[in-house]
Amino acid sequence: MDLGIAGKRALVTASSKGLGRGCAEALAAAGVELVLNARGSEALEETATAICAEYGVSVEAVAADITDEAGRAKVLEVAGQVDILVTNAGGPPPGMWTDWEREDFIKALDANMLAPIALMKAMVPGMMERGWGRVVNITSVSVKAPVPVLGLSNAARAGLTGYVAGTSRQVAPSGVTINNLLPGIHATDRMINLDASAARLAGTTPEEERKKRLGTIPAGKYGDAKDFGATCAFLCSQQAQFIVGQNILLDGGATNLSM
Numbered sequence: 001m002d003l004g005i006a007g008k009r010a011l012v013t014a015s016s017k018g019l020g021r022g023c024a025e026a027l028a029a030a031g032v033e034l035v036l037n038a039r040g041s042e043a044l045e046e047t048a049t050a051i052c053a054e055y056g057v058s059v060e061a062v063a064a065d066i067t068d069e070a071g072r073a074k075v076l077e078v079a080g081q082v083d084i085l086v087t088n089a090g091g092p093p094p095g096m097w098t099d100w101e102r103e104d105f106i107k108a109l110d111a112n113m114l115a116p117i118a119l120m121k122a123m124v125p126g127m128m129e130r131g132w133g134r135v136v137n138i139t140s141v142s143v144k145a146p147v148p149v150l151g152l153s154n155a156a157r158a159g160l161t162g163y164v165a166g167t168s169r170q171v172a173p174s175g176v177t178i179n180n181l182l183p184g185i186h187a188t189d190r191m192i193n194l195d196a197s198a199a200r201l202a203g204t205t206p207e208e209e210r211k212k213r214l215g216t217i218p219a220g221k222y223g224d225a226k227d228f229g230a231t232c233a234f235l236c237s238q239q240a241q242f243i244v245g246q247n248i249l250l251d252g253g254a255t256n257l258s259m
């Protein structure tokens with residue numbers, strides 16, 4: 001299927017690995033020129049080189065922390081004018097409700113609410129002027145089904161979801177769509193770390209925790225970053241112009257909203 005976005009330019013933040021990389025690869029496969037970002041430059045350069053070699057699109061890489069203002073300014077300067085924005089950042093650590101103080105909440109809000117909002121505020125006005133734009137925010141299943149050990153993530157993502165609900169309807173008349181993509185459990189480094197941390201808390205092994213988690217997913221497997229990326233690319237397509245302000249869950253059926 002031709003997504004109709006070949007030659008467009010996209011910024012995908014936090015994209016050297018995992019779900020961000022999945023989105024970047026799927027956009028590259030659709031012919032989109034890319035600006036990639038992550039804090040560590042080694043994996044970032046490797047990913048940029050690999051994507052450029054496989055898909056023949058231009059790929060620029062900016063090593064910076066997208067959750068702080070200076071890092072974001074660096075990324076925005078290189079990105080310039082983009083047609084497509086995919087926002088992503090690392091997720092906050094798990095814990096108990098008693099673990100977190102004000103500073104922990106500020107950090108989580110900076111990463112998973114205020115950074116995507118700042119990126120949208122920087123990029124969406126240009127998209128509106130040009131009459132076309134696509135924004136996809138990578139959020140979490142926790143928006144629909146809060147995860148008990150991820151209180152920081154639950155809190156920050158709820159704030160972003162509320163912001164997008166209003167903003168997406170305000171910008172839609174200018175040809176710009178904003179949607180959120182909600183990953184359930186996907187096989188990325190983040191999930192390997194969460195399995196390890198659950199094992200430490202429960203006194204088990206990461207393999208046992210993985211087995212337990214698999215038992216909660218009707219599809220019987222962890223999600224694949226490439227499939228996640230393909231959904232993101234579709235949301236960025238011409239054909240997705242009527243999808244506005246949605247929270248799209250990719251979780252293998254784990255969240256049973258009818259119960």
Ligand code: NAP
Nearest residue numbers: 014016017018019038039040066090091185186188189190
């Ligand atoms: P991942 O495999 O750990 O990859 C994270 C990527 O983001 C890496 O490229 C990392 O590179 C980059 N990154 C992290 N913090 C950054 C920052 N401050 N600035 C710039 N780049 C940054 O994570 P993932 O599983 O793809 O998860 C992506 C997002 O989806 C997270 O917010 C996570 O909480 C959420 N999520 C994931 C799952 C899942 O099952 N995987 C489920 C629900 C929600 P550097 O470390 O070099 O910066």
